[in-house]
Amino acid sequence: MIELFTSRKLITFFLISAVVLVALFWLFDTIKDSFDRIVRDNHRQLVNVVVEAAPREEEDIENWVRMVNREFTEADIIYVRGVPGWDELEIYTHNDRLKAFFEQHRDTPDFKSGFDSVYYLENYYSRLDYSFDGKRVSVVLSPLITEMRDDLTGFLVFLMSAEAGKNFSRLLDIFMIGSFAAFVTIYFISKFFRDPVMGFIILGLFVMVGVFVAYPLFEAVRLTFISEGQFSMATWKTILSSRHYLEALWGSIRLGIMTASFATVIGFIFAFLITRTSVKGKKFLSTMGILPVISPPFSLSLSLILLFGSNGLITKQLLGWQDFTIYGLGGLTAVQTIGMFPIAFMTLSGVLQAIDSTLEEASLDLNGSRWKTFSRVTFPLAVPGVLSSWLLVFTNSLADFANPLLLGGSYRVLSVEAYIEVTGRNRLGHGAALSLLLLLPTLTAFLVQRFWVSRKSYVTVTGKPSTRLSDLVSRPVKYVMLSFVVLLTVFILGLYGTIVAGCFVENWGIDYSFSLRNISEALQRGRAAIVDTFTLSAIATPIAGLIAMMAALVLVRKKFVGKRLLEGLILAPFAIPGTLIGIAFILAFNKPPLILVGTGAIIVINYIIRELPVGVEGGVATLRQIDPAIEEAANDLGADTPTVFRTIVLPLIRPAFISGMSYTFVRSMTAVSAVIFLISARWYHMTVLIYNFSENIRFGLASVLSTTLIIIVFATFGIMRLLVRKSEHLEKSVSF
């Protein structure tokens, strides 16, 4: 897409760039100069004040200088007695290094001219910068006149800090280089690109992922190798040799294995029942199989605590158990399994649907028993799908932060451990290292999925889904499976019911009388958080939606250098645990040049970065189905890139656009793991408030906020369904 270079264009380009560089240089130099002047004016005033206050008696001066040096932190002062050029100079100072400094420089031309000024009773302001004690200082020489001689008795040498000026000019340099680079890039694109708009979009995307994905992650990694300002492996040594942390690592992995195994089995039963048997109410069952995946964080844990906690309805009130505890591995496995088996269900029902059932019929036809057909045909074909669903749940379990935080008890996992290191012990380096450790199993699972499982896929795509399905299991087996699924469904509904019930109860566990007190208190105390969360999510949603669609367009339709890198960086946050992103964000954005910690912007940016991958994937999938000739035709008829995007692309990928946006909105409203690091007194988050309420045993209040979130989530998906259905005719006609 870069146009052919012509020498005339190149010459103008370099000429204009050079002019701009000179102009910028002049501008920043002027700013530096005037800043310099202000600093020197300050120095002048300080020198005047000090010299005015000098004692008139010669013998008092030494004491006075000592006193001044003690009181004044802005400057170090050396007293030199004697008239330069006439007398032998005697140096008085409390500090040997000051003396050495003077001795070192007294023969330089700069000091010599200083002596001349002093001789003529004038102050001398050196134009040069000196270094003293590793800091930048300006030097001023000022003559001293005492009453006794009524003449020059000596002079004072002031060493005044020039650090502020140095920092300021360094910042100015960064700004100057930055603005010149920005100018050159933008000018280059608009001059040499055939389609500058597209060039700017690509540049914008690169800048975005560079600043908000690559840079924070780099900072996080860097911090783990730095200790007391120097490169060091100390952090990693501590982490990898301490039992405490290794226990957390093992805890995460153990929980992941348990959850992934249970969730995959349950997901398989669900999927098998729906795709391979003839039970009634499949639609309802598959809704139930997906439902838990959109439940807000904490809600399932909260419900489990209400039912099985130390004051739980079932464990205490109904069964009267004393030493049962839901906190720990058991409770976590239960809650994660329920929350994550939908992932397995969705993956596996896709896989099972794709397996051509005529293969099974062929096996039955050849007198294979049902069990033989299942174990020799269906299951082997589904193995890659089973593996990838297991890995998917495993990585999700490892990245999970909300459930272990609330339900972990003394059971330690990495994500929570990293959070405690950062917020509780203020050890950011440890936190970053722990969350990076979390990335290892996640990445391994991802790579195994990508390069091993996907290659073993036996899915047969015939494009002709067979309509007739013979039952692959005997009746009793089918009914055992069905009753299991129904029981689980009832249990899930019960969990939701418990949360809703929790809103209307005076004090769960103690007083079960009906009350609306919790609702009014929760809405009153949580109002600010609800408004904040809603506002920030509502701001992030359309931005993320539009960026996702533009990124999808660029990735599908354009060829450019670094496309795979851009794609990788855009999609990376999907695989990175939220804890790591949260820690990386506070590391990167609590210092210049970008100070964002404490603002609402950092939360919005975090939403956008984290939810972009799903939107982009959706957009890419939709765009791949759209004939590029449609956009080319519009372009050919005179539409420029923005017009094509507005009038053709956006209407055509509307379903992906809308579902991407609702997904972003819901995920932002229910975010925890990264956001918990980024909230501030000004910008609070609903989910964190739910956690705070639960920690303070105010389960009623937590229930109300959870219910509010559940309602918002359902409402959003409901609206999305309505909007997408209306444009369904498009999807069908796109591929003619």
Add this chain to the structure above:
Amino acid sequence: MSKASVPVRIDRVTKVFKDVRGKADVIAVNDASFEISPGELVTLLGPSGCGKTTTLRMIGGFELPTRGRIFVANEDITNLPANKRDTATVFQSYGLFPHMNVFDNVAYGLKLRKLPGKQIKEKVMNTLGLVGLRDLAERSPGKLSGGQQQRVALARSLIVEPSVLLLDEPLSNLDALLREQMRVEIKRIQKSLGITTIYVTHDRVEAMSLSDRIIVMKDGLIRQIGSPDNIYEDPNSKFVAGFVGKVAFFPVEVLNIDSTCTVEFNGTKHELSKFSEDLQVGDKAVIMARPESLKLLEPTKGIIEGQVNTNIYLGGSLESFVTTEQGEILVQIDNPAEKKIFAEGEKVSIGIIPNLVKVLPDKDE
């Protein structure tokens, strides 16, 4: 729609597709040059992958040449983006906007040009009339037949009054009957508007029947440029000869070249008037013979012996498939009623009609 016709010129254009994964680059178009006169209809003909569509897309502005310049109306448009070019493309897959009805599809270009609504309506209906779709303005393109979609695409391109019309295999998605109909239609509209047109196809019949001139391409190279009869009767290579029609090749050796070319086949010398200029004495060559430049003779009277395998009677002509040591050779006998017919299974000899055959270098297929 009365606009002066303009010429198109391609000057040493090369297009290299860089392979992203670091494998070999693909040279899609290799140093191609040609000129098209105002109002002319020129076809780019060649097998798939020969670079004809890439050439068209470079003229349309969808690909940028790696080297070379493109001129429309004597103006260098090489670096102009598609939306600023005065060309209009009809795509192989039509690229109709599925979320707009026929009217809005056709009106799209005019709306971008900010014409008043009344004028747009008038022009759209006129153009739809030209392609015979006036009654279907409100239909969604998904509900049209292939031929109707094709006409919408054509109308949508014509309405912006382009200087150059570019057609990329426009008929390849239609059935045979419709294809013939649309061919006539396109030719009629093109002639009535006098619009300079470049037409890409791999179908030689389409190319022959439509074009003023044909450009034959292979492997990114232009192999021959000429009028349909010129290309058919006087091809410059075995490839062109074989691509634009049925042909038989007889391997020979060149014995002498002056105003005629003397070759030896099966021990017999033949002096032929049509021959390729690259030939030199001693070269291996072939005699290129079309089915109608061969005749059937009694055994031993012709240049090669054979046996009639199948006869297909076509009314105005008869096609005889003869098995010889050179493989099966098709001989077309015009006005069979006046000629001697050899029955299937009979031994025959094939003779050439010397002024209709041509000697070509024995290179490539």
